Amino acid sequence: MNRTDVRTLQRFLAKSGSYRGKIDGLRGPKTRTAVKATLEAHADLVPAAAAAWSDRRRAVACLQLACRLKTIEVGPIDGLWGPQTEYAAEVLATIQATGQPPAPWRDQQPLDANPNGWVREAELHQALGSPTRKPPMVVVPCPWQLCLAWDLGAHPSGIGCHERVAESLTRILSRVNDHYGPERLRDLGLHRYGGCYNKRRKRGGTAWSTHAWGIAIDWDPAHNKLKWGRDRARLAQPEYDTWWRLWEEEGWVSLGRTRNFDWMHVQAAKL
Structure with missing residues (x-):
């Protein structure tokens, strides 16, 4: 106690x-x-x-x-x-x-929708090219003000992502903003942007990260660390259920919801 x-x-x-x-x-x-x-x-x-x-x-x-x-x-x-x-x-x-x-989280299952036809991780090389080359990028504006998670005084204008996922990301950010509103999003820590494109391999692994193709985004990494499960990660709490549903309806995958680690991470690629 x-x-x-x-x-x-x-x-x-x-x-x-x-x-x-x-x-x-x-x-x-x-x-x-x-x-x-x-x-x-x-x-x-x-x-x-x-x-x-x-x-x-x-x-x-x-x-x-x-x-x-x-x-x-x-x-x-x-x-x-x-x-x-x-x-x-x-x-x-x-x-x-x-x-x-x-909410009874053990009874909930992530949505398995895929309206945008995201490929599986194993098919990314063939579908999107080599992760060692910078992909074709687009900056998607965010309806609420973002702060870099590692420098809260810095405010990026948007999220730089692969052009393949830009339209989907635009829809998601708009729906998230409509549901929560900028003030509530800040209260939830969803203004703390942890990055999208990053040419690197998976932390703790040898395969290329989906960040290397610019199709994954990290949110509030300080409160959703890589090895944390739902007992510690902020994004595992019930108030984020709608947040995750809006991503999943577009086919994006939460590693937290599916694997119970790396709750900061959401990607436009199937596992």
């Missing part, structure tokens, strides 16, 4: 009226008093032995109780911090922040 989880607990306690302190993630006297009052108020759901538990264990039990009251599957109210409690606490935090539980 870390400070984030304690803040989730404090928000529950504050909403129930038993806590009037700061939402600071610290289990101080006010939090302990509110936990005690809440456990006593729901004694029918809490083991009688809870009165003798440590303060930390009672706080965990209170957070488990909060999840139970929100009909989140949390397991027994035993004050023990395990994977089920950790996940339930994350669900509760999402409800507190958005008013609804997170």
Whole structure:
């Protein structure tokens, strides 16, 4: 149970009226008093032995109780911090922040559309030529202001990409902007542009990267690092579901959505 989880607990306690302190993630006297009052108020759901538990264990039990009251599957109210409690606490935090539980990501499958006829990675040499030669490039304007991820004071005018993908990229950026709007896109970190064309091989591999053909784009790399999975990557969160759907409807592929790594990366090539 870390400070984030304690803040989730404090928000529950504050909403129930038993806590009037700061939402600071610290289990101080006010939090302990509110936990005690809440456990006593729901004694029918809490083991009688809870009165003798440590303060930390009672706080965990209170957070488990909060999840139970929100009909989140949390397991027994035993004050023990395990994977089920950790996940339930994350669900509760999402409800507190958005008013609804997170989307059931394990049930979702990326779209397998391909309206533009993107070829598979293995066919890129034949279809687009050698990656050692710079491809025919077009700069696609972006409807919202971009910042270079490694230099936030620099604002590129658009995204330089292979001419083959320019029309599709234009449609996607327009639809993304219409859905989220520039302010929300900035809040989500989607103004942090990590580049498109880059003549290099795959990081951690020997094959040529799809960036070498100018058909892949990285977004917000600092918060979606190469080896991060959905437990850490920002772009794996539910608020980005529409973002990914708009790309997938044009046939672009997210490595995060399909392989659960390199969540920054989206490409106009099938795997």
